[in-house]
Amino acid sequence: MKKLKSSGLSKEEIIQAYQAILRGRRLDERLWQLTRIGKTSFNISGQGAEVAQVAMALAFEPEKDYFLPYYRDMTACLVWGMTPKDIILGSFGKEDDPSSHGRQMPNHYGSKEHNIVSHSSTVSTQMPLATGVAYAAQLENKDYVALTTTGEGSANQGEVQEAMNFAGVKKLPVIFVVENNDYAISVGSKEQYANKKMSERAAGYGFSGETVDGSDFTETYLAFVKAVKDARAGKGPALIEMMVSRLTSHSADDDHTIYRSKEELDTLKEKDPLLAFEKQLIDEGYMTKEEMQAMDKELKAEINKATDDAEAMLDPTPESLYEQVYAE
Amino acid sequence: MKKLKSSGLSKEEIIQAYQAILRGRRLDERLWQLTRIGKTSFNISGQGAEVAQVAMALAFEPEKDYFLPYYRDMTACLVWGMTPKDIILGSFGKEDDPSSHGRQMPNHYGSKEHNIVSHSSTVSTQMPLATGVAYAAQLENKDYVALTTTGEGSANQGEVQEAMNFAGVKKLPVIFVVENNDYAISVGSKEQYANKKMSERAAGYGFSGETVDGSDFTETYLAFVKAVKDARAGKGPALIEMMVSRLTSHSADDDHTIYRSKEELDTLKEKDPLLAFEKQLIDEGYMTKEEMQAMDKELKAEINKATDDAEAMLDPTPESLYEQVYAE
Amino acid sequence: MAEMTYLEAINKGIEEEMARDEKVVIFGEDVGGVKGGVFGVTKGLAQKFGDDRCFNTPLTEGEIAGLATGLGLVGYRPIGEFQFADYMLPAVNQILSEAGRMRYRTKGDWTAPVVFRAPYGGGVRGGFYHSQSTEKIFFGQPGLRIVTPSNPRDAKGMIKAAIRSDDPVIFYEHKRLYRLLKADVPEDDYIVPIDKAKVVREGSDITVIGYGMVLQHAMNAAEKLAKEGIEAEVVDVRSIYPLDKETLVEAAKKTGKVLLVTEDNKEGSVMGEIAAIISEEALFDLDAPIQRVAGPDVPAMGYALPLEREFLVNEEKVMDAMRELAEF
Amino acid sequence: MAEMTYLEAINKGIEEEMARDEKVVIFGEDVGGVKGGVFGVTKGLAQKFGDDRCFNTPLTEGEIAGLATGLGLVGYRPIGEFQFADYMLPAVNQILSEAGRMRYRTKGDWTAPVVFRAPYGGGVRGGFYHSQSTEKIFFGQPGLRIVTPSNPRDAKGMIKAAIRSDDPVIFYEHKRLYRLLKADVPEDDYIVPIDKAKVVREGSDITVIGYGMVLQHAMNAAEKLAKEGIEAEVVDVRSIYPLDKETLVEAAKKTGKVLLVTEDNKEGSVMGEIAAIISEEALFDLDAPIQRVAGPDVPAMGYALPLEREFLVNEEKVMDAMRELAEF
């Protein structure tokens, strides 16, 4: 693992990064809990991808860059500006949910305020959209960048090829990301594609691709820093594949113990990127265990409050079903 | 240009190859003529791709291999077993047209008898179909191969990615071909894709890709011989890009002088692969000019007869519009 | 006879056909292996018939459709599963341009005897993209059949008929019916026609026409209204396209009062065509305007419970409309 | 006033909007450069507004649709051209899942004010895949508008309205009308509403409802029948979805005898819904069954002239049906 120091981030920034990662994990655990106790009906989560997502998102400027995420990107969305309450509002399907006002299923993030474009359940449709957002930057001669993500299974959709192809032709400021967690529901990546790395596909569209170990914060962060810099400078798109873990079942509707062995699951847990990152923080002298525990406590309180606040909000009214079909 | 001898083909076979090439050219000219004089309403042709198509098709065994062509592949279809009359029947839209019985526009080849699968106008839809045909070979443990072609513009369709991806995963006996003539109607290849070669895309799906000079008969033929051998042996798919010329307008509905300079068109004509192949045949001692002229004369007579025969056939009846909507 | 759910009946039907004919193969996302589909419809099939005949595909619906059609071309009886009906949209081109038109465009030379299975419908908190009725998108495309069973007995008999049909068939399965209904299903090798509607309840006062989940509401309402002295004739459309006009028109004429019920949006649904047929062929037998109970004309049901409830047709809405029509 | 073809009127409307608002951009296959589209609708626009605002895309319809939506998200007014309506099929997922649902799924936070243009319709020897009416595929999808003008004046005014609309609009152009019709078109900046049908001929005996090319047949037939003393009210639907129910129902009530005319297949076309609306809202005003003149229920018109002719609705077929209805 690359040293955190070589990321170029200050100690304070690294600690903030850790906070973002831990917030993501704790909030994610909360969402599962809400589903388990029947307060929400669904969850799909990013446990095992938090380190990668924070390293990715920190390379951008959320006030001007656009994010077109997919459903596992809660932690990245938090870095981009959404709050735990925003997320939980979505899980409850409340009227004030900024993602969809209770219209989409939980974990379909979006926020007009924070330049996070709404995504749908239909996988990878966000990728062509990202090229439109990026083309606008070119038309306006602005230096913002569009970031868009998907899974390694979903990356096989034809629309992804079409989007990458167009981005290559126009040298668009768009960064395509594949979060490779080795599974698409129950289907292992060997059944999804025969190439060694998904990042190899970029060459077929005339731009650069790179695969990073998503549990290596510095490696991931630096890959994005470079890609963002190039994109802002008009050098065109990039494809970054982040190798991550899926620590949980695919979603609340899935039970991964059916198709994953106990051994595999045990190894996964041992290799939890969060634990590795914590060890690195301690080893490299950024934080002590006690400081982490204190932070954890704070975050849990923050999330408890966010949960209570969100739960107290209103559901959409039945009548609101008829609103915003067309421009009014 | 590679010597014809190094193709491993006998003198007789090389001369037959030339005959197939010349037949393609003469028949193609006839189809344009029929449109020009108003006897048919449409033509789209493969002038400039004949050498490549014959070199490609000769590497297969048409009695057992399947061909899923696209609209420029007339010459390859002739090698696969269709006759000039079959082709002209399609141009006239006659009932006996084996491609579609007058239902599709001209140049949409197909022949159940000759293992040539019907293709549609919607570009590249044949590529997923080819994976199905190839998967059947695997299921049945047979060693037939599916060949499917498209243009360099059409190769950007998402369905092509999906087909290549699946073929890679299952190591299917299917050979994908891009006939790269530098144009998609008026759109130059620089506006279609940013990669240097279309064959580079194969690596993104875990199999081999190769770009050949389609005016080099031997190079093209040998590339296919190898790909076919590998596919039959269960080593999986290949992507072959053939660099060819489009000597004509895109189709009878297009006028390429609007978007191609006179200079470009003059150069194209000079570099006509047919002329280069004829020169090579003479230089390498396969044929004399006189022998070629004699062959040309024969072919013209053959095509004249085919035209007359085809024209004399019946149109579909209006009532036949209602046939074969569903199984009867 | 064995008591079975709708889901088990489909599984059983497929299993019987796979045992009977080795040309029957089935594939899709999560379809193979131990998972056997996200709903479990294909559970056990990979174990029984091998990983070649029941397998996972990459996450690419266009390819699923094209693969099926390609297999159909060379003599197979493929069943392609779409994980949700909402996710048929990436495959529309393949389904309509290829499978649906193959027979006609070759006048029967090439055919695509494929089955496309898809769970559809709402009421499972699936929100926007896991609840849709997508049959209207494929409706009215001659060459293609669309069917859906409404009970376990039909489910087994119709999936068997669909597999044996030489036509391409879209086979919709209402996901709420999967486990809701349990009924006696014959254990022998019967088929239920896929081109016939069925009168499922005789009555003389009003005629209710529907399919899928809403038929449950109609049947329940009919039983209750019978106690008020209102006798409803209830017709299960089953064969959505082409429609069994004869049965539908006859049922309409019988009572002269027609209520059309669908879970889909009101305007543009299949019921519009049924209304058109009745008003063309039975206008003077009608004693009341043709009424429709349907989802509202908003894009989709929302995730939040008040939105899902407001959208969905339920027993009460159907019963109110039936009573009103009876009193007309 | 200036005399213009339907095609010129659309070109002019787009030009005016591009001059008025720099956020209007247009793109598609062959749309840019000197070619200006295969029909010439975008001719001159690249020269006037630059290659950034009028440009060629790669041959990828999914990307065309997604690019448009992405641009729409960030304030642009994009127009994506599909070269033929038949080739919208690869883009169905993007059009329906993204553009058509963006506003609703975010309750108006994100919107997609895009125009998708597509030439449709037969009678140009386009055979299977260059003649289709594809509007039924997109019909009945709340959130999306579908319109088509039937004359040059409407063509200019409606394309301008579509560009200014905050809703996603599919704008169908009948390819036979492109050069068939020449009429006076105001040179000023007018718009024609895209949510209203229009009574184009007043009459008291029968009501004929249609759009596009068939409306020409209806108008011609109406003039001829007037000499026999039959006065037809003729309505141009124009706004195919959502329908202008009020105008349609009123026109139906006015004469009590309704003939619906469409070039599409008879069953499953837009006319089914119009019949349903009329039979729901005006049943007791009807003096005759609602009749339809339409294409037959076969997949598509064939290329051979006898097949194309047999398929197409023409003046004679419309006139016969009008006379029969008048005499009912």
Ligand SMILES: Cc1ncc(C[n+]2csc(CCOP(=O)(O)OP(=O)(O)O)c2C)c(N)n1
């Ligand atoms: C077009 C489409 N097809 C199928 C699905 C159902 N589905 C949802 S997630 C998923 C697996 C995605 O796997 P991957 O892309 O690897 O992402 P991951 O969930 O592993 O992060 C599937 C099949 C869908 N949402 N959209």
Ligand SMILES: Cc1ncc(C[n+]2csc(CCOP(=O)(O)OP(=O)(O)O)c2C)c(N)n1
């Ligand atoms: C899906 C689809 N979109 C658009 C078209 C219209 N079209 C027909 S051929 C063509 C250009 C094809 O170019 P290329 O793939 O390079 O093949 P070439 O004609 O040069 O051999 C286009 C745009 C089509 N047939 N299908």
Ligand SMILES: [Mg+2]
């Ligand atoms: Mg994955």
Ligand SMILES: [Mg+2]
């Ligand atoms: Mg080309």
